[in-house]
Amino acid sequence: MSDNAYDFYGGGNTARGYTSLLPSSLQGLERLCVVRGGPGLGKRCELRSISDKLSAAGHEVWRIACASDPDALDALIVPGLSLGIVDGTTPNAIVPEIVGATVVEFDLGEACDKSALSARESEMASLDQEIADRFAEAYAGFAEALRVHDDWEKIYIGNMDFQKADELTQECIDRLIGDRKSARAGSEAHRFLGAATPLGAVDYVPGLTEGLKRYLLKGRPGSGKSTMLKKLAAAAAERGCDSEIYHCGFDPNSLDMVVVRELGFAIFDSTAPHEYFPDRPSDEIVDMYERCIVPGTDEAHADELAPIRQQYAANMKRSIGLLSEARSLRDQLERLYAETVDSPAVERIVEEFRRDVLGFASIQV
Numbered sequence: 576m577s578d579n580a581y582d583f584y585g586g587g588n589t590a591r592g593y594t595s596l597l598p599s600s601l602q603g604l605e606r607l608c609v610v611r612g613g614p615g616l617g618k619r620c621e622l623r624s625i626s627d628k629l630s631a632a633g634h635e636v637w638r639i640a641c642a643s644d645p646d647a648l649d650a651l652i653v654p655g656l657s658l659g660i661v662d663g664t665t666p667n668a669i670v671p672e673i674v675g676a677t678v679v680e681f682d683l684g685e686a687c688d689k690s691a692l693s694a695r696e697s698e699m700a701s702l703d704q705e706i707a708d709r710f711a712e713a714y715a716g717f718a719e720a721l722r723v724h725d726d727w728e729k730i731y732i733g734n735m736d737f738q739k740a741d742e743l744t745q746e747c748i749d750r751l752i753g754d755r756k757s758a759r760a761g762s763e764a765h766r767f768l769g770a771a772t773p774l775g776a777v778d779y780v781p782g783l784t785e786g787l788k789r790y791l792l793k794g795r796p797g798s799g800k801s802t803m804l805k806k807l808a809a810a811a812a813e814r815g816c817d818s819e820i821y822h823c824g825f826d827p828n829s830l831d832m833v834v835v836r837e838l839g840f841a842i843f844d845s846t847a848p849h850e851y852f853p854d855r856p857s858d859e860i861v862d863m864y865e866r867c868i869v870p871g872t873d874e875a876h877a878d879e880l881a882p883i884r885q886q887y888a889a890n891m892k893r894s895i896g897l898l899s900e901a902r903s904l905r906d907q908l909e910r911l912y913a914e915t916v917d918s919p920a921v922e923r924i925v926e927e928f929r930r931d932v933l934g935f936a937s938i939q940v
Contacts, residue, residue, distance in 0.1 A: 612683030615909030686921035716894030728797025757815020776848035791845035794863030
């Protein structure tokens, strides 16, 4: 986090294909600006620069990062203004309908030379297909890694004391949420704290947990970390808390973190690929392996575990490589689109966009 700007992911390259949780962050907005156009054109709107201006003016800003392009943002949300900005190109080409929101669209594609686009149509279509193929191969690799991960989990599930896991979970609920009661149901915002990107695994845990009491969940695959987080999230909702629910960027059916800012805590899976150790005075470890798994399980199954870890790592490495190839191909496609752009025309649209967003926030352009 930088000042009052929070970074997280709204979508991810997962073992279940591309998964978007972006609609959860868009609910309740009163104004939604959607930027459309060819690949790369949305970058011309300089969402990070706009984010900096909004933040400098005192607004809390959610910067929703793009899992497939480290330099890009998928969206900006300014909750205090009920304002959202979405790059409405792939993979966010279909922006969900937001009840009650005024939607304003800015189409940078209007600044493209149609004859130039037509002349490059075949080359662009070929690149599009190559990019789609790389993503499909990457998702297949992640799916295979998940199957291997399931085998990994079975070893620990078979050596787990479920009663102790339930007891530890209840201890955490009692300690973190207590006997709080509310007449209203709590809200949940669903997000990703990290993602598989062309640069490897990236996460925003430090910024998202800044200023909070942190509980670092340790354990092994299958030792009950996600189940504990799901039960905590359910308890928070039942007791009227507003929670941020962060899904696993590898398997979105699992959870990696629950944050309840009004109660001042974050509890998260602190194992690879987002492994952290206590480095703040109030940090505490909650060790599922120590409390819930039969002692000596690692040692007893060492020979069985070694090839599983190797196979898992190999599948993940190959899939990350494919994401990197897709990013390189996408760069080529963006350059082709850039060659078709009438620069003065696109700058007029970009300027209109900036004036609309910053004017709505009462910031001088």
